[in-house]
Amino acid sequence: MIDPVLLRDRLEDVWARLLTRGAALDVSYETLVDLDRRRRQFIRQVEEQKHQQRLASDEIAALKRQGLDASHLFDANRGRSRHIKALEGELDLIEQARARQLLRIPNLPHASVPLGRTVEDNREVRRHGDPPALDFPPKAHWDLGPALGILDFERAARMSGTRFSVLMGDGARLERALINFMLDLHAREHGYTEVEPPFLVKGATLEGTGQLPKFEADLFRIADWDLFLVPTAEVPLTNLHRDEILDGRTLPLRYTAYTPCFRSEAGSHGADVRGLIRQHQFDKVELVKITAPDQSYDELESLTRDAERVLELLGLPYRTVLLCTGDLGFASSKTYDIEVWLPSQRLYREISSCSNTEAFQARRANIRFRRDGTGKAEFVHTLNGSGLAVGRTLVAVLENFQQRDGSVVIPDVLRPFMGGREIIEPPR
RNA sequence: GGAGGGAUGGCCGAGUGGCCGAUGGCGGCGGUCUUGAAAACCGCUGUACGGGGAACCGUACCGGGGGUUCGAAUCCCUCUCCCUCCGCCA
Numbered sequence: 288m289i290d291p292v293l294l295r296d297r298l299e300d301v302w303a304r305l306l307t308r309g310a311a312l313d314v315s316y317e318t319l320v321d322l323d324r325r326r327r328q329f330i331r332q333v334e335e336q337k338h339q340q341r342l343a344s345d346e347i348a349a350l351k352r353q354g355l356d357a358s359h360l361f362d363a364n365r366g367r368s369r370h371i372k373a374l375e376g377e378l379d380l381i382e383q384a385r386a387r388q389l390l391r392i393p394n395l396p397h398a399s400v401p402l403g404r405t406v407e408d409n410r411e412v413r414r415h416g417d418p419p420a421l422d423f424p425p426k427a428h429w430d431l432g433p434a435l436g437i438l439d440f441e442r443a444a445r446m447s448g449t450r451f452s453v454l455m456g457d458g459a460r461l462e463r464a465l466i467n468f469m470l471d472l473h474a475r476e477h478g479y480t481e482v483e484p485p486f487l488v489k490g491a492t493l494e495g496t497g498q499l500p501k502f503e504a505d506l507f508r509i510a511d512w513d514l515f516l517v518p519t520a521e522v523p524l525t526n527l528h529r530d531e532i533l534d535g536r537t538l539p540l541r542y543t544a545y546t547p548c549f550r551s552e553a554g555s556h557g558a559d560v561r562g563l564i565r566q567h568q569f570d571k572v573e574l575v576k577i578t579a580p581d582q583s584y585d586e587l588e589s590l591t592r593d594a595e596r597v598l599e600l601l602g603l604p605y606r607t608v609l610l611c612t613g614d615l616g617f618a619s620s621k622t623y624d625i626e627v628w629l630p631s632q633r634l635y636r637e638i639s640s641c642s643n644t645e646a647f648q649a650r651r652a653n654i655r656f657r658r659d660g661t662g663k664a665e666f667v668h669t670l671n672g673s674g675l676a677v678g679r680t681l682v683a684v685l686e687n688f689q690q691r692d693g694s695v696v697i698p699d700v701l702r703p704f705m706g707g708r709e710i711i712e713p714p715r
Numbered sequence: 716g717g718a719g720g721g722a723u724g725g726c727c728g729a730g731u732g733g734c735c736g737a738u739g740g741c742g743g744c745g746g747u748c749u750u751g752a753a754a755a756c757c758g759c760u761g762u763a764c765g766g767g768g769a770a771c772c773g774u775a776c777c778g779g780g781g782g783u784u785c786g787a788a789u790c791c792c793u794c795u796c797c798c799u800c801c802g803c804c805a
Contacts (some may be wrong), residue, residue, distance in 0.1 A: 326765095327764095327765065327766090330764070330765050330766095330774080331765065331766075331773095333765095333774080334764090334765065334766090334773060334774045334775085335773085335774090337773090337774060337775085338773065338774075340785085340786080341774090341786085343785070343786090344733070344785060344786045345733080345734075345786090347733075347785055347786070348733040348734080348785095348786075349733090349734090351733075352733085352734095357785080358785085360785065361784095361785045362785085363785085364785040364786080365784090365785060367785090368784090368785075368786090532725080657725095663762095664762085
């Protein structure tokens with residue numbers, strides 16, 4: 288949520304910056320101005336009436352203490368109570384409308400974010416590693432995997448429908464190896480605390496990170512419960528400190544977690560229908576940081592580097608892209624996407640998205656801190672990034688390390704997690 | 716799923732209808748004393764919203780919501796969470 292005070296005092300500036308995102312805002316400028324005006328008007332009325340009511344009550348109490356009759360004052364105050372109740376009813380409607388609007392306004396892009404409308408306007412900031420020089424036509428993972436007997440889409444579809452998959456044998460083990468490799472790297476070398484959070488969370492939790500109320504259609508909801516399957520570990524990790532006031536001396540907090548992620552992929556019909564790229568369920572290792580405002584952009588750089596390091600150690604070629612205003616996610620002020628090379632598609636494909644949401648999520652989830660443990664409580668900044676999307680990493684490993692005979696060389700750093708194995712070969 | 720107990724300020728803990736935003740203690744801040752520190756003593760010590768240039772004033776907040784009442788931390792209903800016991804269960 289954007290700072291409501293900023294929204295009121297500098298609405299024109301804020302609005303102009305929001306429009307650089309390109310997407311149509313489902314909130315109108317005039318409505319916001321009107322709601323704010325009426326809200327203040329009603330607050331003034333209610334408070335004035337309550338003040339009068341309190342004066343009358345004090346008078347009654349004073350008379351009673353003297354043993355005098357005060358019943359002649361009852362009627363006036365009873366009428367006042369009814370009036371207050373009516374005013375409060377109206378004020379409540381206004382407050383609700385205002386809250387609905389505020390929750391649907393996206394975050395403000397940071398000044399360093401390039402202006403633009405589409406992916407074409409994103410800015411490549413670095414590139415690492417060269418695409419492998421294969422002397423044969425590379426196969427797509429959806430051919431490689433099933434041929435190796437480690438990936439099965441047909442059986443998954445029979446059980447669960449489209450956009451699900453089964454990993455078997457070395458495939459399942461490779462997925463687990465990737466998860467353990469990433470978690471160990473971030474927890475032991477990059478200073479993140481490993482967390483295993485709930486995979487189901489309440490609606491209010493998703494509101495804290497910005498998935499609700501606007502993007503309910505992207506989520507899986509548990510029937511008859513106010514519970515949703517997590518679309519990313521960003522949600523439980525960021526909400527870990529919901530409604531807390533943290534000691535500033537403990538910041539930044541760094542968390543990493545492996546979770547399965549569940550997304551309905553509503554509105555993506557026809558996109559990436561084959562393979563592991565876009566599934567209803569996928570594994571991800573997530574990175575989340577909670578920082579003081581003045582350090583959050585430095586922490587975004589290092590978080591992005593932490594995610595890139597996974598690809599470097601695996602030996603996978605990638606590039607890092609700074610998203611333009613038009614490509615920015617709802618909650619983000621600034622985002623780097625990391626894209627891994629996929630030989631079969633001859634292009635770089637998103638494998639991580641690292642964002643600074645500044646105080647946008649902190650305000651929604653009410654996460655604050657006190658500098659030096661004292662003074663006034665301020666909102667923290669929250670950051671998140673994939674470190675990495677495991678399914679897509681598996682795809683990149685299969686495709687980049689495939690050989691002419693359809694076997695796949697296991698990257699060095701994964702071998703300890705694969706019982707020393709060096710290669711995955713097709714069954715004879 | 717059933718029965719019972721609980722939720723009060725940064726923390727602990729009083730308060731069962733009216734000078735209660737809430738006694739007291741701890742912690743924190745300032746001061747006296749001291750070469751310095753501790754102890755002791757004194758004072759201060761929440762947040763949000765509204766009004767105002769400001770000093771300041773007002774309103775709300777005792778887990779959430781609703782109700783009773785002229786008036787609710789206090790009475791009633793309801794929800795959430797925590798604890799104890801029973802049942803079930805990996």
